[in-house]
Amino acid sequence: xxxxxxxxxxxSKYYPGVTALKGVSFDIRRGSVHCIxxxxxxxxxxxxxxxxxxxxxxxxxxxxxxxxxxPHGTRDAMRSGMSVLFQELNVVNQLTVQDNLxxxxxxxxxxxxxxDPELIGNIYEVLRSLDPSISLTQMxxxxxxxxxxxxxxxxxxxxxxxVIIMDEPTAAISDEEVNRLFQIIRKLKTRDVTVVYIxxxxxxxxxxxxxxxxxxxxxxxxxKAIADFAGYCKDDAPSASSSMDAACDELIRMMLGKVVAxxxxxxxxxxxxxxxxxxxxxxxxxxxVSFALYKGEILGFYGLVGSGKTxxxxxxYGIDGREGEVLVxxxxxxxxxxxxxxxxxxxxxxxxxxxxxxxxxxxIRENIxxxxxxxxxxxxxxxxxxxxxxxRRYIEKVRIVARDEDxxxxxxxxxxxxxxxxxxxxxxxxDIILMDEPTRGIDVGAKEEIHNLIRELxxxxxxxxxxxxxxxxxxxxxxxxxxxxxxxxxxxLENGRNIDHGSVMRVVTGAGV
Amino acid sequence: xxxxxxxxKSGSPAGGSRFRVDLPKLxxxxxxxxxxxxxxxxxxxxxxxxxxxxxLIQNSFVxxxxxxxxxxxxxxxIDLSVGSTLVLSGMIHAYLCxxxxxxxxxxxxxxxxxxxxxxxxxxxxVKLKITPFIATLGTxxxxxxxxYLISGGLVIREGLPDNFAYLGNEYLGPIPITVAVMxxxxxxxxxxxKKSVLGKYSIAIGGNKTAAVLSGxxxxxxxxxxxxxxxxxxxVGGVLMASRLGVGEPNTGIGFEFDVIIAVILGGTSxxxxxxxxxxxxxxxxIIGCLANGLKILNxxxxxxxxxxxxxxxxxxxxxxxxxxxxxxxRAG
Numbered sequence: 001x002x003x004x005x006x007x008x009x010x011x012s013k014y015y016p017g018v019t020a021l022k023g024v025s026f027d028i029r030r031g032s033v034h035c036i037x038x039x040x041x042x043x044x045x046x047x048x049x050x051x052x053x054x055x056x057x058x059x060x061x062x063x064x065x066x067x068x069x070x071p072h073g074t075r076d077a078m079r080s081g082m083s084v085l086f087q088e089l090n091v092v093n094q095l096t097v098q099d100n101l102x103x104x105x106x107x108x109x110x111x112x113x114x115x116d117p118e119l120i121g122n123i124y125e126v127l128r129s130l131d132p133s134i135s136l137t138q139m140x141x142x143x144x145x146x147x148x149x150x151x152x153x154x155x156x157x158x159x160x161x162x163v164i165i166m167d168e169p170t171a172a173i174s175d176e177e178v179n180r181l182f183q184i185i186r187k188l189k190t191r192d193v194t195v196v197y198i199x200x201x202x203x204x205x206x207x208x209x210x211x212x213x214x215x216x217x218x219x220x221x222x223x224k225a226i227a228d229f230a231g232y233c234k235d236d237a238p239s240a241s242s243s244m245d246a247a248c249d250e251l252i253r254m255m256l257g258k259v260v261a262x263x264x265x266x267x268x269x270x271x272x273x274x275x276x277x278x279x280x281x282x283x284x285x286x287x288x289v290s291f292a293l294y295k296g297e298i299l300g301f302y303g304l305v306g307s308g309k310t311x312x313x314x315x316x317y318g319i320d321g322r323e324g325e326v327l328v329x330x331x332x333x334x335x336x337x338x339x340x341x342x343x344x345x346x347x348x349x350x351x352x353x354x355x356x357x358x359x360x361x362x363x364i365r366e367n368i369x370x371x372x373x374x375x376x377x378x379x380x381x382x383x384x385x386x387x388x389x390x391x392r393r394y395i396e397k398v399r400i401v402a403r404d405e406d407x408x409x410x411x412x413x414x415x416x417x418x419x420x421x422x423x424x425x426x427x428x429x430x431d432i433i434l435m436d437e438p439t440r441g442i443d444v445g446a447k448e449e450i451h452n453l454i455r456e457l458x459x460x461x462x463x464x465x466x467x468x469x470x471x472x473x474x475x476x477x478x479x480x481x482x483x484x485x486x487x488x489x490x491x492x493l494e495n496g497r498n499i500d501h502g503s504v505m506r507v508v509t510g511a512g513v
Numbered sequence: 514x515x516x517x518x519x520x521x522k523s524g525s526p527a528g529g530s531r532f533r534v535d536l537p538k539l540x541x542x543x544x545x546x547x548x549x550x551x552x553x554x555x556x557x558x559x560x561x562x563x564x565x566x567x568x569l570i571q572n573s574f575v576x577x578x579x580x581x582x583x584x585x586x587x588x589x590x591i592d593l594s595v596g597s598t599l600v601l602s603g604m605i606h607a608y609l610c611x612x613x614x615x616x617x618x619x620x621x622x623x624x625x626x627x628x629x630x631x632x633x634x635x636x637x638x639v640k641l642k643i644t645p646f647i648a649t650l651g652t653x654x655x656x657x658x659x660x661y662l663i664s665g666g667l668v669i670r671e672g673l674p675d676n677f678a679y680l681g682n683e684y685l686g687p688i689p690i691t692v693a694v695m696x697x698x699x700x701x702x703x704x705x706x707k708k709s710v711l712g713k714y715s716i717a718i719g720g721n722k723t724a725a726v727l728s729g730x731x732x733x734x735x736x737x738x739x740x741x742x743x744x745x746x747x748x749v750g751g752v753l754m755a756s757r758l759g760v761g762e763p764n765t766g767i768g769f770e771f772d773v774i775i776a777v778i779l780g781g782t783s784x785x786x787x788x789x790x791x792x793x794x795x796x797x798x799x800i801i802g803c804l805a806n807g808l809k810i811l812n813x814x815x816x817x818x819x820x821x822x823x824x825x826x827x828x829x830x831x832x833x834x835x836x837x838x839x840x841x842x843x844r845a846g
């Protein structure tokens with residue numbers, strides 16, 4: 001058994017009003033590939049932020065190489081040998097491969113660079129061992145995403161990193177490149193470099209991982225050697241698909257836990273009235289998406305990060321380009337931008353409330369009418385009084401907890417901010433409402449209130465599409481559930497019947513249909 | 514937080530205008546009063562109707578142009594070409610008057626020309642996606658060059674009709690026409706700022722452009738209108754200024770764009786957009802104006818005036834940001 005490289009003990013992280021991590025403890029062994037899995041919001045990214053020094057933990061200890069590990073910021077963590085391969089790569093496109101690799105490590109004299117054959121030799125050796133096809137004199141902008149990842153990995157190794165954390169490294173690269181990445185990871189192991197691997201794709205975890213830690217709701221559920229999974233046998237990989245299924249199922253069960261008993265209330269759907277229909281909609285991220293939305297229906301799209309949920313919302317709302325047809329109320333709609341969409345009676349609650357949904361420089365009162373100024377004007381002239389009354393109406397109706405309508409939205413809690421976004425959207429008086437992750441990062445109470453609001457909307461004859469990466473949310477709320485993987489519709493389920501959570505997870509993780 | 518708690522903690526009658534003390538703006542006004550106080554103490558001649566009217570006239574060009582520039586900068590954009598547009602329209606006005614055009618016709622043509630420059634800016638920035646700084650830097654040089662070309666670089670002095678200087682030097686009752694025009698433009702823009710789509714959307718665009726697009730706001734359209742307005746109002750300022758000088762002088766208005774930007778920034782508009790006000794811009798411009806006039810009355814060499822302008826700008830902004838940051842902490846606490 002390999003020695004312990006990282007000992008994580010009782011790590012907790014509290015944000016105002018939210019517990020992101022609670023008493024997480026596990027070990028990461030030297031030279032292993034340690035996978036971390038969990039649903040969105042399980043605490044994976046918080047854990048990474050703590051390990052890389054981007055956030056400070058609230059409680060607990062971390063020992064790294066036998067020493068107490070308290071990084072002051074990411075640079076400090078990097079100096080102690082902890083590197084990260086983020087999804088957003090940190091390469092300078094305008095420099096050559098060699099300049100990228102030596103960036104910040106150059107020997108200097110009087111502010112001028114000195115030739116450093118040793119450094120270049122070292123870089124050359126590392127890069128050649130990882131991927132001989134990349135030349136030192138190439139411009140980085142000419143490389144593929146996968147090759148840029150190699151540059152980052154080489155950079156980490158050249159600076160003697162013991163640990164490389166990889167955050168969803170395969171999200172943006174092709175299958176063939178995934179295989180190459182895995183070969184590189186295997187080479188890293190022979191160099192005694194430890195890899196912390198975060199991915200939603202469970203099959204990858206069984207292929208490359210040595211250990212897996214499952215997080216759920218900020219707690220560590222289990223840490224297990226991959227070899228210990230029931231029926232898992234690494235050597236006969238090609239013929240192991242059935243045993244692989246069993247292993248995936250076990251992992252999925254650990255990730256989901258016991259899904260809380262649903263309070264799904266069927267909406268009064270008018271199947272005779274198609275309010276929205278997509279026919280073979282495709283773009284860079286979407287492949288042949290077709291579905292219909294009915295009057296009074298709550299339709300759910302469920303899939304993991306990168307499955308195309310947001311992309312569908314953006315395609316309907318006119319943000320992204322698309323091929324294929326969008327029909328509103330049975331008529332072909334030409335939607336080229338959000339203003340067109342609103343004109344067709346479609347409103348959207350965007351995924352990122354702070355950067356996409358709110359005007360944080362303004363008050364609640366000023367935010368709410370933004371999508372439909374007619375509600376506060378008369379003959380084209382605004383009335384402060386109408387604006388105030390409108391804001392008060394929504395504060396009461398949606399139960400926004402605020403000092404008053406003149407409070408800036410930047411001062412509100414996440415849940416109340418989301419309610420402002422929702423109010424703004426409702427005030428657009430649209431019949432179709434798209435909601436991208438309507439309850440992300442919101443506490444349980446506010447979540448339930450928002451769910452009730454959505455049900456009320458459907459009851460009043462509006463149609464709602466909820467895009468979410470939380471399984472309980474679709475099961476609670478939606479009349480039909482469409483499962484997405486890799487930009488494709490995999491399956492459509494009627495809610496209310498027995499839905500096998502395991503098989504849902506298998507579909508959306510690409511572990512088989 | 515319990516669910517039964519009333520969402521609104523305090524009730525007050527709807528529509529009742531609740532006066533909120535705007536501390537940063539109050540402080541700005543304080544700086545203005547302080548400036549006036551200091552100069553009055555140094556030379557009582559400063560505190561007179563004559564002197565005030567003089568400051569108002571001198572700053573009316575900045576304030577008129579500043580009305581549009583304030584909204585533009587609240588939306589997070591910038592226009593460096595307003596100084597050149599100002600002088601270009603003044604030159605066109607003088608040229609046409611000398612050529613025998615009726616003064617009304619000449620005024621309209623000059624203002625249309627300025628509007629056109631604004632439209633060129635709008636097209637470059639919105640349609641061709643050129644960075645506002647670069648695009649308006651381009652029209653700044655273009656406008657300046659055209660101004661020189663109109664008169665071959667000379668001052669248009671001879672042959673101007675007598676009524677050319679009327680607008681800039683005559684009075685409407687006790688008020689100079691220039692100041693009256695300024696008040697009129699201000700009145701229109703106060704309504705635009707507070708009551709119109711333009712004002713509301715400018716703040717929204719400057720605050721969060723993505724959210725504005727996703728809310729269905731026609732960002733491109735609003736930005737175009739703002740640039741066109743900047744051109745129009747610079748031209749209005751330009752014809753007034755030419756008339757005040759009584760000549761077409763292609764060397765006027767150098768650095769005028771920065772006088773406007775300084776007034777706007779002093780008035781609490783952030784360069785990033787999303788906040789700011791016309792009232793602030795007016796106070797900002799008056800602070801600079803009083804400073805310039807006061808130093809002149811004290812016979813301070815003009816070069817020092819520029820030094821003072823720079824110092825006051827930086828100090829005032831530092832002070833302003835400081836007060837705002839403290840307010841934020843207090844509110845959050």
